[in-house]
Amino acid sequence: MKGILKIAYKLLVNDKGKFAALLVGITFAVFLMVMMTSMFAGILHRSSATVLNVGAKVWVMDPAVNTPANTIPLPDYVLDAVRSINGVKYAVPLYSAGALVKLRSGVYQSVTVIGLDDASLYGRPELIEGRIEDIYAENAFVVVKDSEFPKLDNPRIGTEFELNDHRGVIVGIARVSTGSLFGVPTLYTTYNRALQYIPSTRFTTAFILIEPKSGDAVSNIKAQVAALGYEALTKKEFIQKTSNFYKYQTGIGTNVLIMTVISFIVGLSISGQTFYTFILENLDKFGALKAIGAKGKELVFMILFQATFTSLAGYGLGIGLASLVITVAKLRLPSYAAMITYSSLGFAFVMVLIIAGISSYIGVRKVLRIEPFDIFRG
Amino acid sequence: MAELAMRATELVKWFGEGETKTVAVHEISFDAWFGEMLFIEGPSGSGKTTLLSLISGILRPNSGTVMVEGQDLWAMTSDRIADFRLNKVGFVFQDYHLFPRLTTVENVAIPLILKRLDWNESINEAMKYLEIVGIKDRALLPPVKLSGGEQQRVAIARAIASRPDILIFDEPTASLDGDTGRRILEFVKKNILNEKRCIIIVTHDSRIFEYADRIIKMEDGRITGIEQGGEREE
Ligand SMILES: Nc1ncnc2c1ncn2[C@@H]1O[C@H](COP(=O)(O)OP(=O)(O)O)[C@@H](O)[C@H]1O
Ligand SMILES: [Mg+2]
Numbered sequence: 001m002k003g004i005l006k007i008a009y010k011l012l013v014n015d016k017g018k019f020a021a022l023l024v025g026i027t028f029a030v031f032l033m034v035m036m037t038s039m040f041a042g043i044l045h046r047s048s049a050t051v052l053n054v055g056a057k058v059w060v061m062d063p064a065v066n067t068p069a070n071t072i073p074l075p076d077y078v079l080d081a082v083r084s085i086n087g088v089k090y091a092v093p094l095y096s097a098g099a100l101v102k103l104r105s106g107v108y109q110s111v112t113v114i115g116l117d118d119a120s121l122y123g124r125p126e127l128i129e130g131r132i133e134d135i136y137a138e139n140a141f142v143v144v145k146d147s148e149f150p151k152l153d154n155p156r157i158g159t160e161f162e163l164n165d166h167r168g169v170i171v172g173i174a175r176v177s178t179g180s181l182f183g184v185p186t187l188y189t190t191y192n193r194a195l196q197y198i199p200s201t202r203f204t205t206a207f208i209l210i211e212p213k214s215g216d217a218v219s220n221i222k223a224q225v226a227a228l229g230y231e232a233l234t235k236k237e238f239i240q241k242t243s244n245f246y247k248y249q250t251g252i253g254t255n256v257l258i259m260t261v262i263s264f265i266v267g268l269s270i271s272g273q274t275f276y277t278f279i280l281e282n283l284d285k286f287g288a289l290k291a292i293g294a295k296g297k298e299l300v301f302m303i304l305f306q307a308t309f310t311s312l313a314g315y316g317l318g319i320g321l322a323s324l325v326i327t328v329a330k331l332r333l334p335s336y337a338a339m340i341t342y343s344s345l346g347f348a349f350v351m352v353l354i355i356a357g358i359s360s361y362i363g364v365r366k367v368l369r370i371e372p373f374d375i376f377r378g
Numbered sequence: 379m380a381e382l383a384m385r386a387t388e389l390v391k392w393f394g395e396g397e398t399k400t401v402a403v404h405e406i407s408f409d410a411w412f413g414e415m416l417f418i419e420g421p422s423g424s425g426k427t428t429l430l431s432l433i434s435g436i437l438r439p440n441s442g443t444v445m446v447e448g449q450d451l452w453a454m455t456s457d458r459i460a461d462f463r464l465n466k467v468g469f470v471f472q473d474y475h476l477f478p479r480l481t482t483v484e485n486v487a488i489p490l491i492l493k494r495l496d497w498n499e500s501i502n503e504a505m506k507y508l509e510i511v512g513i514k515d516r517a518l519l520p521p522v523k524l525s526g527g528e529q530q531r532v533a534i535a536r537a538i539a540s541r542p543d544i545l546i547f548d549e550p551t552a553s554l555d556g557d558t559g560r561r562i563l564e565f566v567k568k569n570i571l572n573e574k575r576c577i578i579i580v581t582h583d584s585r586i587f588e589y590a591d592r593i594i595k596m597e598d599g600r601i602t603g604i605e606q607g608g609e610r611e612e
Contacts, residue, residue, distance in 0.1 A: 003491035003500060007480070014479035288475040291436050292489050293464025293540070295457055373437040376471040376548075377427050 008302035021274045022310045029267015030318025030348050037344030040256040042337035046181035048239040053176040054123035056209035059238050063231040066245040073203035082208050085224040087217025092117035093205040095194040102162040103153050112186045115194030130157050130172030142172040142188040146179040166197045268355045275359035286367045287375035300364050307360035315352045380411040383576035389432050389442035402428040404599035413573045418580045420596030426580040434467045434546050435459045468537030472548040474529050476521040483517035489540035507535040527558040547579040563589045
């Protein structure tokens with residue numbers, strides 16, 4: 001069979017124009033599909049930035065909360081009730097709200113302020129400059145150095161600003177794993193200072209973060225919190241809930257899905273059409289092979305090989321191109337959200353196999369039907 | 379007496395149905411012998427190509443039998459018929475049907491590759507056949523770079539590469555000038571024909587009848603006569 005495949009390979013690749021057209025079609029389709037799904041994956045990932053960065057194992061919230069960005073304050077008694085649940089090692093409140101910062105230049109910039117429990121600083125970020133204890137100093141804030149950092153005029157330790165008419169000063173610069181989706185910089189401070197600086201409603205806790213005694217305790221905790229009329233989600237569940245919200249309850253999911261389907265159809269039609277033309281124009285070659293003594297299954301094998309080879313090559317090129325574009329885009333636009341995930345690679349791979357399958361199916365039907373006699377009768 | 383290479387009995391082939399039905403081959407029977415150059419002659423449209431296809435396992439007749447080595451060709455499974463095409467007959471098509479994307483030697487190697495020889499072996503073997511037909515120096519060129527006569531030789535090399543018992547030519551001189559046509563026939567008779575091989579040539583080119591051992595005359599799908607060829611002419 002190896003020799004036969006080599007023939008198939010040469011018939012395919014030596015026809016440079018057609019082969020290039022086939023590659024372009026599949027590369028383009030893969031590129032679009034990977035871009036779409038990567039963009040979506042990036043958006044979903046960033047929408048859970050707070051959950052990932054704070055990193056608590058269990059989150060308590062109002063059941064109506066869909067994402068870490070839209071919080072519903074929890075009454076104070078919930079914290080005490082949660083602390084007394086069996087299996088809770090400790091539970092701390094987390095403050096999270098938007099605020100306006102006036103920079104030294106006089107420019108206003110909105111920010112997200114996260115207030116960490118004063119006693120434990122549970123969920124604190126990793127500092128790359130400054131010391132975390134300084135967060136207890138007067139007016140102290142820690143700024144996150146993410147893609148939004150420059151919007152605060154690249155502050156340094158000691159940089160001052162105004163937050164709702166209160167003086168604020170940067171005491172540390174932190175690194176977090178995931179940048180935010182909404183294009184606003186993030187400041188960390190203590191829970192109590194956040195309350196002082198930002199006007200609040202009666203209740204102030206955005207989330208209660210729980211460290212369970214063990215993994216087994218989680219289900220009991222969830223049940224007890226549910227009995228209080230609230231919801232306790234593990235980190236993973238909260239991320240999932242956030243993703244589902246963006247996927248199914250905003251326009252983003254549907255639009256990305258439609259774009260992905262369109263790129264699939266475009267790719268399929270370009271490469272399917274080109275492959276079909278390739279087969280048609282080589283029909284007399286396949287007829288001649290048949291007349292010389294090639295069996296049906298050998299011809300099928302050749303076509304499958306040609307379709308698979310082209311598809312895999314196009315897949316590789318498409319992914320390479322997508323990675324290149326995403327990398328370049330990230331260098332130029334730090335907040336560019338796209339992220340190539342294994343699932344989008346897998347998805348594109350399955351789609352490419354479907355393209356290859358459909359194209360070769362059409363080719364195989366055509367080739368098995370040819371009568372060599374009709375071709376060389378002259 | 380020579381051995382029987384092939385026996386066709388009452389072969390019938392028609393195309394179309396009803397109004398448009400054309401009977402291309404009408405109850406044709408003949409024998410072909412090893413060691414002979416058998417010509418089939420007749421005007422265009424008389425059913426020659428159709429007949430060649432019936433006896434070479436390319437086109438299934440509506441009725442009649444083709445016996446080769448005591449076996450009924452058209453009673454075999456399609457895979458065995460493919461094997462027959464690969465191993466027993468070599469067909470030189472009228473338009474050669476060479477593969478323009480492959481080199482000349484790769485073209486000749488195709489039947490060997492189909493026979494599952496490995497690639498290098500096939501190429502080496504194909505080289506020998508190119509040498510036999512005298513165009514070894516053209517091995518690495520694509521066939522389109524070759525002249526008509528050279529392409530004809532490539533087609534012959536490909537047809538004989540699988541060492542068939544029966545070699546079939548459809549109008550071998552139709553697209554060649556008279557001299558080249560005669561040289562090819564001369565060459566075939568001298569170098570390709572042997573005691574264990576039968577060569578069947580369809581033509582209406584009377585200039586090459588001198589190479590025939592026998593000539594079957596066809597008209598409208600029927601045999602109108604069988605003549606002895608060769609020296610008798612002119
Ligand atoms: N596939 C086909 N469909 C319909 N008619 C055909 C087909 N093939 C051959 N014929 C007809 O059969 C007759 C014999 O054709 P052919 O064998 O090609 O003749 P020759 O080779 O002697 O010129 C012609 O009348 C031709 O039109
Ligand atoms: Mg003909």
